[in-house]
Amino acid sequence: MRAPLFIAALAMTTQAAPAGPPELVWPLDCVQGQTCYIEDYVDADPGPGQADYTCGLKSRDGHRGTDIVLRDFAMISAGVAVRAAAPGVVSAMRDGMEDVAVTAETRAEISKQGCGNAVRIDHGDGWQTLYCHLKKGSVAVRSGDRVDAGQQIGLVGLSGLTNIPHLHIGVLRDGVVIDPFAPEHTTRCGAPDGPGLWAETPIYHQTGFITAGMATGVPSFDAVKSGAARADTAHPSEPLVLYGHFHHAQTGDVLTLSADGPEGEIFSHSEVLKSPNASQFKAFGRKAPPGGWPEGAYRGIARLTRAGELIAWRHADIEVTSQ
Structure with a gap:
C-alpha cells in the first residue's frame, strides 16, 4: 500500500552544507487527531x-x-x-x-x-x-x-x-x-535512548486497524484474520457488510462503520466499545432492498475515535454487479 523509501534514477545535485541531525517540524497542513x-x-x-x-x-x-x-x-x-x-x-x-x-x-x-x-x-x-x-x-x-x-x-x-x-x-x-522517533535505534524497538528528531514529538497511539473489508455476510473472526472474508464483488440480491479488525482499542472508544453506494449512504452504525480485547473485529451491514442493490461501486469506511479525536480509519470497496 505504501512506497519504498528510495526514488530510483533521480538526478542528484549540490548537497547542503554539513550540519548536525535535522530538527523536524510537522510536514503537513493538518492537525493530528482532527484532520x-x-x-x-x-x-x-x-x-x-x-x-x-x-x-x-x-x-x-x-x-x-x-x-x-x-x-x-x-x-x-x-x-x-x-x-x-x-x-x-x-x-x-x-x-x-x-x-x-x-x-x-x-x-x-x-x-x-x-x-x-x-x-x-x-x-x-x-x-x-x-x-x-x-x-x-x-x-x-x-x-x-x-x-x-x-x-x-x-x-x-x-x-x-x-x-x-x-x-x-x-x-x-x-x-x-532512521526512525525520527528513535534515531539511536536501527535494529530494535523499545524505549528510545534519547529525544527524537522532532521539534515537538507527535502523539503516539498504540490503537489502530489491522484491516477492514466488505463482505456479503457477517464473517467469522478466522475468515477476517485470514483474508477469506473479503469480497470484491456482490450480486444485487446479497447483503452488504463492512467489518473492521482493530487492535488495542480502549474502553470508551467509538467505532463507526458506514457505507455509501451509487445512490448515497446505505448504512451508518456507531457504537461505544465497552471492554475491548487486544485484538477484535466488529461488523455491520444491511440486507439487499427489494429489487436489489443498484449496480456500481460501494465504499465502506471504518473509523475509530477517542473523545472526539481521530485515531484511525480504513476503507474497503466492493462492486455490485449481476454479471
Missing part, C-alpha cells in the same frame, strides 16, 4: 514481522518511514500542503504520475516508481528526508532549490504505491533508514 493521524512507523523489527519504535503493532514488515494519513479522500481535492520538515537543498524530485489508487493489477508496474511524485531534501552531514505520494502537478520545487523548514514543496496526492491519502516521510543518514 490526520499517524498510521505506520518505521519497522524496528530486523526480521520477519513488524514492530514500531515502542514495540507496538503500528508498522508493516520492512516499512521505511512514517505514514501520516489524511481524514478522508476529499482532502486531496481540497489540497493539503506538504512542507519541508527541515531546511536544506532539494536533491531530487519527480512529478507527473497520476493520482490513481494502486490495485492488484497495477502493483507490479507502479512498484518501479513506488514513491510516486516525490521530493528528496539534503540537510547536510549525510541527512536526507523524502516525501512520497504527492499530487500530480503539485511539486513546487526543483533540484538545486534551497528550502526553509515549513516551506511548501507540494500537495498530498494518491500517486505511487498507495490507496489511501497520506504522506510517507522518510529520514536517512548516509543511506540508512
